[in-house]
Amino acid sequence: MLGRTLVVIALAGFVASIGSAQSGKDAALKRGAKVFINTMPDGFDTFLKSALTKKKVPLTVVEAKENADLEMTGTAESQKAGVAKKLFMGSWQSDEQATISLADLKSGEIVFAYSVNKKNSAHGKQSTAEACAVHIKDELEKKK
Amino acid sequence: MRTIIVAAAVWLCLCAVFPSAQTPSGVPQSDADTRIPPGSRLYIAPIEGGYDIYLAAAMHKKELPLVLVTDRSKADFELSGVTETEKAGWAKTIFLASTATNEQASIKVVNLKTGTIAFGYNVNKSNSARGKQSSSEACAKHLKEKIETR
Numbered sequence A: 001m002l003g004r005t006l007v008v009i010a011l012a013g014f015v016a017s018i019g020s021a022q023s024g025k026d027a028a029l030k031r032g033a034k035v036f037i038n039t040m041p042d043g044f045d046t047f048l049k050s051a052l053t054k055k056k057v058p059l060t061v062v063e064a065k066e067n068a069d070l071e072m073t074g075t076a077e078s079q080k081a082g083v084a085k086k087l088f089m090g091s092w093q094s095d096e097q098a099t100i101s102l103a104d105l106k107s108g109e110i111v112f113a114y115s116v117n118k119k120n121s122a123h124g125k126q127s128t129a130e131a132c133a134v135h136i137k138d139e140l141e142k143k144k
Numbered sequence B: 001m002r003t004i005i006v007a008a009a010v011w012l013c014l015c016a017v018f019p020s021a022q023t024p025s026g027v028p029q030s031d032a033d034t035r036i037p038p039g040s041r042l043y044i045a046p047i048e049g050g051y052d053i054y055l056a057a058a059m060h061k062k063e064l065p066l067v068l069v070t071d072r073s074k075a076d077f078e079l080s081g082v083t084e085t086e087k088a089g090w091a092k093t094i095f096l097a098s099t100a101t102n103e104q105a106s107i108k109v110v111n112l113k114t115g116t117i118a119f120g121y122n123v124n125k126s127n128s129a130r131g132k133q134s135s136s137e138a139c140a141k142h143l144k145e146k147i148e149t150r
Helices: A002-022 A041-054 A083-088 A125-142 B002-017 B048-061 B090-095 B132-148
Strands: A034-037 A060-062 A070-079 A094-104 A110-121 B041-044 B067-069 B077-086 B101-111 B117-128
Touching (some): A041 A070, A070 B048, A094 A125, A094 B048, A094 B132, A110 A125, A110 B048, A110 B067, B041 B048, B048 B077, B077 B132, B101 B132, B117 B132
Parallel strands (some): A034 A060, A034 A070, B041 B067, B041 B077
Antiparallel strands (some): A070 A094, B077 B101, B101 B117
16 A cells, blocks of 8 residues: 555656656747847847837737736847947948847746847847847747 | 565655765765756856846857756856956057957856855957857856766
């Protein structure tokens, strides 16, 4: 009787461990999920909202964190071309770098993160924001 | 048979309750203290300039076998660090025709249960091809090597 009980407990533990291993990453990042975009330096959050729309990323952007499944945080940095770069390299374009992460608000796990660095960015922050949007879309399409 | 099962169960319970009995205090930290098992939950503490997010992105790209969490209380390990960027000045731009930055960063991973430092790494990149992204990926790559080394 005792042996049988121990076997049942062991099986229950095994099943629970499989369940927990499969939750997390797969559960949160899915098409149609609601995402809240945090405020970022230099208004990069606004660039990201526009890029998500332009690249038709299948996520819904919400304005209230309480209504969201995912939270996006990130930072961006621009280095404008100085006089030396303009005169000697003939380039007026800025160097851009940005990074974002998407966290599942229920489990607290980071389900996706991406960073981008563009030298002589053709369209400044717009280029880096669109790179982020494209990679989020790719990740969602992998999960189809 | 029943006696054996009960004795085994009692022994397992004792091992769980008194784990320190196997590692007496005063003994130098063993490999077990500094090991980072695959599947561990890692919290990345905020780092100046959003470098913590660069690290999260690098870990995602390098496919580290860790679960990143945003709540420290749910983590097994905590990563903290510092970073510094030196932008190219006018002389470097003119004479070396380079606008690449010099990057340096340092990270450490602490086991939150034992308080021991499980991993530490420094990186210094002159003319970093991709700025903070390059240094964060170097950190992630070396952390992955540490996890995979048993």
